[in-house]
Amino acid sequence: EDQVTQSPEALRLQEGESSSLNCSYTVSGLRGLFWYRQDPGKGPEFLFTLYSAGEEKEKERLKATLTKKESFLHITAPKPEDSATYLCAVIAGTASKLTFGTGTRLQVTL
Amino acid sequence: ETGVTQSPTHLIKTRGQQVTLRCSSQSGHNTVSWYQQALGQGPQFIFQYYREEENGRGNFPPRFSGLQFPNYSSELNVNALELDDSALYLCASSLDGGGDNEQFFGPGTRLTVL
Numbered sequence: 001e002d003q004v005t006q007s008p009e010a011l012r013l014q015e016g017e018s019s020s021l022n023c024s025y026t027v028s029g030l031r032g033l034f035w036y037r038q039d040p041g042k043g044p045e046f047l048f049t050l051y052s053a054g055e056e057k058e059k060e061r062l063k064a065t066l067t068k069k070e071s072f073l074h075i076t077a078p079k080p081e082d083s084a085t086y087l088c089a090v091i092a093g094t095a096s097k098l099t100f101g102t103g104t105r106l107q108v109t110l
Numbered sequence: 111e112t113g114v115t116q117s118p119t120h121l122i123k124t125r126g127q128q129v130t131l132r133c134s135s136q137s138g139h140n141t142v143s144w145y146q147q148a149l150g151q152g153p154q155f156i157f158q159y160y161r162e163e164e165n166g167r168g169n170f171p172p173r174f175s176g177l178q179f180p181n182y183s184s185e186l187n188v189n190a191l192e193l194d195d196s197a198l199y200l201c202a203s204s205l206d207g208g209g210d211n212e213q214f215f216g217p218g219t220r221l222t223v224l
Contacts, residue, residue, distance in 0.1 A: 004152075032210040043114075043200050043215035044153070051210065087152055096166035096207055097143065100152030 002027040002092050006101035013108050016077045021104045023088030024070040033071050034098065035064050036087040044087055047073075078108045112137045114203050114216035122222045123191050131186040131219045133201030139214075141165070141207035142184040144176060145200040147218070153200055159184055160207025188221075196223045 003026045013019055025033065032051050036044035048057045050066040057064050061082065063074040073086055085105045089098040115134045123129050135142050141160045145153035155168035159178035173189040182203075188195060198220050202213035 034212065036215075041198070041218075041220070043116075043218045046212050046214055049210075049212055089152070091210060096158045096160075097155035097168060098145075098153070098202075098213060099155070102150070102152045 002090060002099040004088055004090055004099055004101035006088055006104050008104060010105040013078055015079055015108055015110050018076045021073040021086055022070060023101055025090050027090050027092035029093045030090060032091045033066055034089045035073055038085045038087055080108050080110060083108045114201060114214055116201050116216040116219050118219060120220045122224065124224050125191055125193060127191050128189045129191060129221065131199050133216060134183045135203035136214050139203035139205055140182050141204045142178055143202045143213060144186045147198040147200055158207055165207040191223045193223050196221060
């Protein structure tokens with residue numbers, strides 16, 4: 001069965017303090033890895049899709065990378081508005097579903 | 111371009127009752143997936159509908175059922191509600207079910223079962 005593990009569970013950063021979130025996965029036949037941002041009580045907001053090892057994508061202060069076993073979401077010089085839960089999900093094999101990790105809760109303080 | 115919408119926003123039911131949740135997919139999308147998200151957890155896949163047919167189902171009992179209409183909107187029905195059904199129910203729309211396309215989520219319906 002597909003498994004997605006995210007670490008750390010929670011991360012507290014000061015504004016401007018860069019860091020990385022990790023998403024490791026065990027799947028048979030990765031077809032895509034997705035990053036979402038979720039604010040409390042709201043639906044996940046799509047950020048990135050990565051399809052193959054070595055691929056990288058950037059959006060503002062966020063950069064996502066992918067290897068054969070894990071993905072990183074790098075946050076450069078974060079601001080308080082980046083505070084949210086970041087979810088990683090995979091689609092693999094012949095499945096039509098996304099398999100999610102439990103997320104990393106990020107808090108950025110002034 | 112209209113995003114994914116869900117109704118109602120919140121719902122309170124008692125154990126044993128039945129509930130119907132609704133989802134309108136993003137303009138141009140023909141696939142709807144439903145997920146259940148318990149507090150502090152990632153979303154769990156319930157099922158997917160592609161062109162009005164079920165196109166995959168997660169580990170949920172038969173009392174969770176669904177429907178997709180010709181305009182690609184969808185319903186999630188849950189019978190015989192249990193306390194553990196309390197969760198945020200998310201609908202996601204995408205193009206061409208079973209593919210690798212991004213799934214875009216609605217705001218969710220918060221269901222509380224008392």
